[in-house]
Amino acid sequence: MRIIREDQLIKKNEKVAVAVSGGKDSLTLAYLLKKLQARYPFQMEAIIVDEGISGYRAHTLDAAKSQLEKLEIEYHIESFKDNFGKTLDSFVENNKENACSTCGILRRYILNKKARELSCTKLATGHNLDDEDQSVIMNLMRGDVIRFSRGQNYYKKISDKFVERIKPLRYFLEKEIVIFALNNKLTFDSSECPYAEYAMRGEVGKFLDRMEELRPTTKYSLLSGYDKVLPALNQCFIPDSIGICEVCGEPTMDGTCMRCKILEKE
Numbered sequence: 001m002r003i004i005r006e007d008q009l010i011k012k013n014e015k016v017a018v019a020v021s022g023g024k025d026s027l028t029l030a031y032l033l034k035k036l037q038a039r040y041p042f043q044m045e046a047i048i049v050d051e052g053i054s055g056y057r058a059h060t061l062d063a064a065k066s067q068l069e070k071l072e073i074e075y076h077i078e079s080f081k082d083n084f085g086k087t088l089d090s091f092v093e094n095n096k097e098n099a100c101s102t103c104g105i106l107r108r109y110i111l112n113k114k115a116r117e118l119s120c121t122k123l124a125t126g127h128n129l130d131d132e133d134q135s136v137i138m139n140l141m142r143g144d145v146i147r148f149s150r151g152q153n154y155y156k157k158i159s160d161k162f163v164e165r166i167k168p169l170r171y172f173l174e175k176e177i178v179i180f181a182l183n184n185k186l187t188f189d190s191s192e193c194p195y196a197e198y199a200m201r202g203e204v205g206k207f208l209d210r211m212e213e214l215r216p217t218t219k220y221s222l223l224s225g226y227d228k229v230l231p232a233l234n235q236c237f238i239p240d241s242i243g244i245c246e247v248c249g250e251p252t253m254d255g256t257c258m259r260c261k262i263l264e265k266e
Ligand code: SF4
Pocket: 051, 099, 100, 101, 103, 104, 193, 194, 195, 196, 199
C-alpha cells in the first residue's frame, strides 16, 4: 500500500471504483484497499461484471459477492445481457477465437461507464506483473504499435469521459498474490474461463515463466523497462483531441467506437 500513497494513486477523499471478478487478484486488491481505508480517507465501491459465460461466471460471482460482503464493500453487478441485450456466450457462439477481445472491449466499456455514473475518479483493477508483461509482449507480437505505445491512461489524457485507471498490484507476481490471498484466507475462485484456451495470453505466459526460471527478475525488468520508455512513446502517438462515437456518444478514435462496431455486427 506504500505504492498507493507514495505514487499518489489515490488522493485523500477521492472515490474509487474497484473492478472485481471473483479471482485472487481483484479480491486481494479489494482487501488491501479496505485495509488502507482504515488509515487513509477515501471512498470505495466495487463493480462486478457478469459477462454471461456458462459454467464459469456463476462461481466467480459467488466468490466475489461473498468476499465483498465479508469486507463490507458495497458492490454493483452489471451484466452484458442487461447492457447489450446478450451474453458473451451468444456474442461469440460462432467465433470463440474472438471471445477475449469482445469480452475485453465490452467489459472496459461497462466499467468506465459505471465508474463514471458512480462519480468515481479512479477505476482500480487487479492486474498483476504477469498480466502486464503478457500484454506488452502480445501487443508487440501482433505488431500493434499504437496499443503498445499508449499505456493505461492514454485516453484519459485527452478526454474527461474516461475514468483514470490504476493498477496497484502491477509490480507483484501472480504467485505472490496467490500466496497472499491464501495466507489471508480470502474467498476466491480459481477456475479458468472456458475461452482462455483460445487466447494467445496463455502461451505468452508460459514463455515468460520459462524466461523467469532461466533468468530471475526477467518479468520485473520487462515491465520496468517498458514503463521507462512509455512517456516517449506516448508523445509520439497521443493525438491532440479525440472524437465522439456517432452511435453512443462515448469517446473514440474512429467515427464509431469498438463497442458499437461489435453491436452493429449482431
Ligand atoms: S479469458 Fe477471455 S473471455 Fe474469459 S473472462 Fe478473460 S477476457 Fe473474458
